Amino acid sequence: MTALLRIGTRGSPLALAQAHETRDRLAAAFPELAEAGAVEIVTFKTEGDRILDRTLSAAGGKGLFTKEIEQALLDGSVDLAVHSMKDVPTALPDGLAITCYLPREDHRDAWFSPKAASLDDLPEGALVGTASLRRQAIVLMRRPDLRIAALRGNVQTRLRKLEEGLVDATLLAMAGLNRLGLVDKATGVLSEEQMLPAVAQGAIGIETRIGDDRTNAYVRALNCAETELRVTAERGVLATLDGSCRTPIAALALINGDAMSLKALVIRPDGQQWFMTGRAGNRNEALAMGIDAGQELKSKLPAAFFDGINPDGPVV
Numbered sequence: 001m002t003a004l005l006r007i008g009t010r011g012s013p014l015a016l017a018q019a020h021e022t023r024d025r026l027a028a029a030f031p032e033l034a035e036a037g038a039v040e041i042v043t044f045k046t047e048g049d050r051i052l053d054r055t056l057s058a059a060g061g062k063g064l065f066t067k068e069i070e071q072a073l074l075d076g077s078v079d080l081a082v083h084s085m086k087d088v089p090t091a092l093p094d095g096l097a098i099t100c101y102l103p104r105e106d107h108r109d110a111w112f113s114p115k116a117a118s119l120d121d122l123p124e125g126a127l128v129g130t131a132s133l134r135r136q137a138i139v140l141m142r143r144p145d146l147r148i149a150a151l152r153g154n155v156q157t158r159l160r161k162l163e164e165g166l167v168d169a170t171l172l173a174m175a176g177l178n179r180l181g182l183v184d185k186a187t188g189v190l191s192e193e194q195m196l197p198a199v200a201q202g203a204i205g206i207e208t209r210i211g212d213d214r215t216n217a218y219v220r221a222l223n224c225a226e227t228e229l230r231v232t233a234e235r236g237v238l239a240t241l242d243g244s245c246r247t248p249i250a251a252l253a254l255i256n257g258d259a260m261s262l263k264a265l266v267i268r269p270d271g272q273q274w275f276m277t278g279r280a281g282n283r284n285e286a287l288a289m290g291i292d293a294g295q296e297l298k299s300k301l302p303a304a305f306f307d308g309i310n311p312d313g314p315v316v
């Protein structure tokens with residue numbers, strides 16, 4: 001049969017796992033989508049997948065993991081795009097919207113090291129591999145003696161490089177590990193007090209064309225309201241600070257009944273200066289809380305706060 005829905009995704013194992021989860025949830029909700037071939041998965045190589053010799057922050061530009069797939073959405077060659085919301089810029093192209101958030105996975109970061117049970121136990125001067133400015137900054141805030149290497153590649157590649165001893169430790173999102181069935185490889189988990197997660201970490205968003213009522217009726221049925229509100233608050237912080245995945249910004253919103261709490265952190269890439277704030281309110285105020293927290297942080301940031309953002313260490 002010809003496909004009723006075409007999903008655009010990156011081709012990495014994690015991206016494919018997320019696309020398969022989306023397809024399975026669609027099939028469970030709509031019998032016609034459970035037929036063989038009803039939902040087709042179309043993979044794209046994005047600019048972010050091609051850049052392997054330097055960090056994405058050094059490469060610059062926003063939407064490195066999303067642009068090619070969004071173009072396919074706009075020209076009609078796919079109907080929905082499945083993204084890690086952590087990789088999605090706050091401003092979307094005209095005509096597109098995030099119309100669905102799947103239930104959020106674990107928002108925390110996992111710790112990996114054959115040498116140390118935790119960040120505090122690493123020997124002085126050890127080399128931590130991460131390409132994330134947020135993780136780099138928080139590691140250096142807590143352990144200024146450590147060195148940072150820009151560790152590139154997908155989740156499996158990074159774990160292989162750790163096993164080969166190219167770095168002494170690394171950090172990865174619990175969400176990706178759970179989705180790939182690799183969580184058993186982690187040495188430990190960092191609490192959000194130890195390492196505040198990236199905006200939207202662990203959340204999958206589905207992007208569609210505004211006005212594509214047929215597709216939107218399907219995907220809206222999968223929406224998780226709590227995830228949508230939490231991501232809305234966190235992305236409110238990010239949008240207000242004009243950040244992207246390349247700036248060391250962390251935020252986490254939690255919901256308890258009708259109540260929402262929000263914590264947000266901006267930290268200099270060398271970890272030597274940071275500003276943190278929090279909000280508590282009703283979950284219906286999610287966006288306003290995020291914007292308000294972002295404005296407070298923005299008003300406190302000294303000029304050139306994010307300068308010198310690239311790690312000095314090697315790229316591995």
Ligand SMILES: NCc1[nH]cc(CCC(=O)O)c1CC(=O)O
Nearest residue numbers: 084086172173175176201202203
């Ligand atoms: N920038 C890469 C990226 N984008 C989303 C995830 C993990 C899954 C998620 O956070 O939803 C990862 C890898 C990682 O940070 O370990």
